Amino acid sequence: MKIAKLALAAAALTTTAAVAPTVATAQKAAAVTAGATVYGNDGAEIGTVESIDGETAILVVDGMKAPVPAAAFGTGEQGATLNATKAQIVGMLQAAQQQAMAKRDAALVVGAEAVTAKNAPLGTVLEIEGDNVIIARGGDETKKITLLREHFAAAPDGSLMALMTNAQIDAAMASAAPAADTTARIVDYMRDNGILMGRTGLNRNVLKIRTPMPFSRDNVDQLMSVLDERLSSLA
DSSP states (O other): OOBOOOOOOHHHHHHGGGTSTTOOSOOOOOOOOTTOEEEOTTSOEEEEEEEEETTEEEEEETTEEEEEEGGGOEEOSSSEEOSSOHHHHHHHHHHHHHHHHHHHHHHOOTTOEEEOTTSOEEEEEEEEETTEEEEEETTOTTSEEEEEGGGEEEOTTSOEEESSOHHHHHHHHHHTOOOHHHHHHHHHHHHHTTOOOEEESTTSOEEEOOOOSOOOHHHHHHHHHHHHHHHHHHO
């Protein structure tokens, strides 16, 4: 779920009443709770409160998350309310999201030095291939990691920041370690079913097959059928 960072101050929400003057009376402050459905000043549902952290509530609207001051919520006949319509809030979220993405893309360039979510050094951007970002961890090109474009944001000073800590990145890398043992089991299974394959790659986790010259469509069908059968059993 994408997080659109938007400071929806109570004053900003009150200002929207001028745009949508359907509010009959001023809202009473409400003690909003996690899981509550929130309605707009037009009576239509806006979204759901995901969590409360001190004086800030995380409101989920159409898959986007927005931090909203708890004091901005009112109460109505249906439950928790905000002095705005869903369309207005979605518009603000989308605009903020687009601005954040534009700032991120401006910071995400080859040679940029990235920091983690805790402002610790992460590394240098070596390559950008579509949405794949290759980072030299600590500037060491022998320690490359690949993250996605969506894993980054622009820090307040405009520099490049990953939305993860070093510990979270290390944990993700460990869980995605090369499956050499699984590859070996696949090779054994294929051999037992009449197909000779091998392993290659630095971590011995890449399947390899050297087909004979007479390799017919029936041979291809057999290969794919047996391989699909084995991979399905591992899922």
